[in-house]
């Protein structure tokens with residue numbers, strides 16, 4: 001149930017194929033691809049052509065995280081480029097159900113992400129339509145930021161109310177020091193950029209993150 005998901009934002013883009021092979025060989029469960037548009041977040045990163053190229057060099061599922069305005073315009077090209085899960089932000093749409101349905105029609109799993117300052121109220125009514133909720137533990141835009149511990153309640157609340165095997169993904173500031181607290185709250189899918197690509201030993205980094213997450217996830221207080 002625990003998945004360790006390297007974010008390629010912290011890879012070396014001049015050697016992206018090499019870095020992807022490295023995390024794949026090291027036991028990563030999925031790849032996280034951060035798409036930023038310079039509007040919804042103050043940074044510009046990866047677009048459709050990169051996803052298409054990445055699709056050709058890995059068998060890992062591709063978890064595309066759209067940090068963009070007007071995601072409805074772009075889900076189709078990202079789906080056709082080979083995404084397995086497309087996550088959009090709840091802050092940028094009034095019609096999440098339509099977007100979820102559109103993503104499913106393209107044969108892709110839909111997920112929704114929530115920024116640190118966004119509550120979960122709008123999530124509850126659509127939880128059963130989603131494959132994943134992505135809880136941001138930093139303000140989206142950049143790798144290497146410190147995890148905001150005050151967000152942990154969202155993970156607890158989601159784990160309490162979601163079906164047993166629901167994927168709760170967490171993103172931002174996840175490392176060997178922070179992962180146990182978040183796994184202990186009930187998260188099971190862990191995005192990590194700096195903690196994996198910034199480590200001299202990729203396999204050891206993934207192994208340690210997985211071990212700590214598994215321990216804390218197993219030890220967490222169970223639902224009554």
Ligand code: DX5
Pocket residue numbers: 007009010032034065138139140141142143144145171172173174191192193194195
């Ligand atoms: C931040 C991105 C994250 C980022 C995580 O806006 O959504 O996926 O790459 O990087 P770290 O793990 O370094 O916080």
Ligand code: ZN
Pocket residue numbers: 007032033034065171191
């Ligand atoms: Zn992300």
